[in-house]
Amino acid sequence: MGGTEHLTVQREGATLVLTLNRPEAKNALSLPMLVGLYDGWVEADADDAIRSIILTGAGGAFCAGMDLKALAGKGMEGQQYRDRLKADPDLHWKAMLRHHRPRKPVIAAVEGYCVAGGTEILQGTDIRVAGESATFGLFEVKRGLFPIGGSTVRLQRQIPRTHALEMLLTGRPYSAREAADIGLIGHVVPDGTALEKALAIAGQINDCGPLAVEAVKASVYEAAEMSEADGLAAELKRGWPIFDTADAKEGSRAFAERRPPVFRRE
Known part of the structure; x- marks a missing residue:
């Protein structure tokens, strides 16, 4: 450090x-x-x-x-x-x-x-x-x-x-x-x-999924400079790939199994 x-x-x-x-x-x-x-x-x-x-x-x-x-x-x-x-x-x-x-x-x-x-x-x-x-x-x-x-x-x-x-x-x-x-x-x-x-x-x-957290932060600031229509389009472009990550699958699996998720930035 x-x-x-x-x-x-x-x-x-x-x-x-x-x-x-x-x-x-x-x-x-x-x-x-x-x-x-x-x-x-x-x-x-x-x-x-x-x-x-x-x-x-x-x-x-x-x-x-x-x-x-x-x-x-x-x-x-x-x-x-x-x-x-x-x-x-x-x-x-x-x-x-x-x-x-x-x-x-x-x-x-x-x-x-x-x-x-x-x-x-x-x-x-x-x-x-x-x-x-x-x-x-x-x-x-x-x-x-x-x-x-x-x-x-x-x-x-x-x-x-x-x-x-x-x-x-x-x-x-x-x-x-x-x-x-x-x-x-x-x-x-x-x-x-x-x-x-x-x-x-x-x-x-x-405790949250790091890929999701970083994508959400980026989307908020990106959309702030856009019209609502452009912001919504940009949100989908940035957000949909998160659903395909291993972390997203782990989050859903952990919820179903009633345990804390283990996110790996994957």
């Missing part, structure tokens, strides 16, 4: 847990963190034994956005990381899930601050859990900046446009309850238990 000084990687059964690990800066984004994140997404997709991914933060915070010192050209420590970014100038956007989508489901487990770049990364995740004291928001306009991590495109597709525009144009903070009310997150849990809840959801996903 990979990781960097600002990003830790841990296996919990069939789940890969990526932890933003710069608590002294409320996990503000750094180049080592972004390189570690990108490598984590790649590792998860390359390993068929991994069925889900959790993204969380250390020290009671998720991510406070970009380190403004780093944005000004300071604090980008480590020549090896600069070399990685030079070799792939898009690496930081892929790390932030701006235009990179892992094929495995990604669950966000949020505690504390999830603002600016943190809320932008959040939009690239699939399922979202937050502690009740978590804080969300896109603060860029308050600093004269632009949320260039994809929020002006994606946020209005994930929550009602009026709420998206209010979040984008006011730069104000949102509580976890308010974020849930507008549909930005799915679960609000007691503080300190977001990772526990995320692991429970991941366990439910891991």
